[in-house]
Amino acid sequence: MDQPGYGVNGPQQNRGPQLVCAWHHDRPTGVTCQRCGRPVCGQCQTQAAVGVHCPACMREGQAQQRAVRTPLGGTAANSNPMLVTWTLIGINVGVYALMWLLQLVNINATYWLGLAPVVAFDEPWRIVTSGFAHSMSNPAHLLLNMYTLWIFGRMLEGGLGRARFLILYFASMLGGSIGVILLSPAYTLTVGASGAIFGLFGAVLAIALWGPRQHRSNLTTIVVLIGINVVFGFIVPGISWQGHLGGLITGTAVMAVILFLRKRAVRNGRRG
Template sequence: MQGVRRRTGWPVTWTVIGICVLVWAAQWVTRLVTPYDLSTILGYAPALTDTQPWRMLTSGFVHAMPSPVHLLLNMYTLYLFGRMLEPLLGGWRFAVLFLLSVLGGSVGVLLLGDPWVLVIGASGGIFGLFGAMFVFMRHFRNSVTSILVLIGINLVFGFLVGGIAWQAHVGGLVMGALTGLLMLPGLRGHR
């Protein structure tokens, strides 16, 4: 039928994954051929907020080096939640949810973190997806036990393991839940 656009795949999810993978590859190349480290150029530390506020967003696309574990865990989780949430929200709403959650994670670090500690990773954005999923599951009267267990395990893990910015997890979770609440009116009739 002409004039009807069919939504296929998860273009925003794949775009974010692609950007993170490309940035990680650029981190490798930069590390090999220059004295610079992209994570120190793009990562976020609260002390830099006044002079370099864009880092609050760019930090969500940079991951730890040299092991790919940080990148792989975040991208796998993004894939799992993106394929559920992007079709429900549509591409632009899903993009807004993810980006606001990354910013929310940085605000969590700003309010609760050490001003001089650099943080990187998509975890704030991913925790935002967790928060929105919780809101949507409650709204549609689905059992929230599984998402609460997932959130709980990941929060505890962040508190117990050193080098994880639990502040970004909390900030992203809160922002994702708030953004999900604001997006509920557009979901009427969806299940």
């Protein structure tokens, strides 16, 4: 009786054609994608609940996943939820440091960065730069504004998402500058982030008035806080109530539009 042979002298098994990775054609593999059946090598495999997925199916699945939305319509951040807030604080502090260095060589940066109605149309960059410059004679001006920005950044950026929060901030800053141009004395220079800060005040007010129901319990506190700050701007000299008013109105309006668009998207069955 003949004995079975092994090794090179034994009978060859018919294993069929050798599979190769669909993305690396020089790499043989015995593994296929659980979803589409394409062969994938070890480098291209992504472990799934059952089997593995190929790169194409992974991209398709990620594209189909809906972004997690907050009650205010923002996209939930996967990393630092206050990235924009800290960036804005860093810019304001950096501008202040630059102004301080220029002051050491007898250059008063306030005259180049501040906004006065008389120069607003000839030097329009001041509409933006004035929102990042602060009083060199009063460091508390910067500290108070940045502390308030930090507080409102914690309240708003996570709920709105980075893009909407940034739009709200810059729109409020521009609104504050417009208030200065329209209402301030022609030759009075104005600096500070207060217009944008008051825009965040207005945004919180709009959320309490027209936002999700859980925010309405804070309405009285918000109104009192805004009232105190508005009156403070009128009775204390050297404070631009014009910029505060412009920022407050703009921030309230922008937030109202964001809430309206959010509600309409929800009614239409979208997640925007």
